[in-house]
Amino acid sequence: MKGGERLEESLIHRAKNGNEQAFRLLIETYKEFVFKSVYGVLRNQKDAEDASQEVWIKIYTSLPSYEGQGFKTWISRIAVRHAIDCKRKKARRSEELVDEFAISIDTDTPKNYLVERSVLQKEQKQLVLKSLEQAPAAYRDVIEGYYIKEKTYQQLAEEHNVQVKTIEMKLYRARLWIRKHWKEEDFQ
Known part of the structure; x- marks a missing residue:
């Protein structure tokens, strides 16, 4: 095991046990990676920033279930799934807005x-x-x-x-x- 991998595993172990400083270091290490994963799906700077914040909350709450299967892959999966969910919600909201607009036009004609x-x-x-x-x-x-x-x-x-x-x-x-x-x- 390389030194970087041991440090990462140590940070993950400490973060799982509630060490906030260790979790902050994980965020610092992977924040750009998470943002790029989310941005790749959403293709919008503001949406990707918001979604990245939500992803880190999901990572934090899901950390107890992490079992050493490759941290970068694991957080990437969480980030991409969340971004896809965000994209679906945004598409649904757009459809609802179009429907509302059509209704408002109907009432004015x-x-x-x-x-x-x-x-x-x-x-x-x-x-x-x-x-x-x-x-x-x-x-x-x-x-x-x-x-x-x-x-x-x-x-x-x-x-x-x-x-x-x-x-x-x-x-x-x-x-x-x-x-x-x-x-x-x-x-x-």
Whole structure:
């Protein structure tokens, strides 16, 4: 075992036993590495800085479960997973903002426009339902439930007797499939 590895293992052991100074030294040693791991996923300086702070909290709270399997690899795994979670949350928030914006536009428009828009939405839903038959069976129910019947993730999870994360992942994969196989002009 090299001197650097022994020092690292000593710091980890002391940090696991509550030594804050040892943990600070681990942060100093790996803060740039954690930031780069997070930034590689998020591609935004501010978001990566915030997420890096959260990663260090996760590392600290998870340290008792670390079993010497390669510290750099272990913290990298935590950092990348957290960054992916942050990216998903941000994408979900963006979708929610778009929905809220659409609702606010609806409340500010004349009634004729709303009637026309309602008819167009029904027509578009019919086109989507028709095209939905082409989608893989695993995605059909969640696409229809979420986009056509406008159910929440929670409602879909309860109906399918699965976790909300499973519904999120199915919708994510379904969106990827849709982007790849459906063209906008098919629905106009």
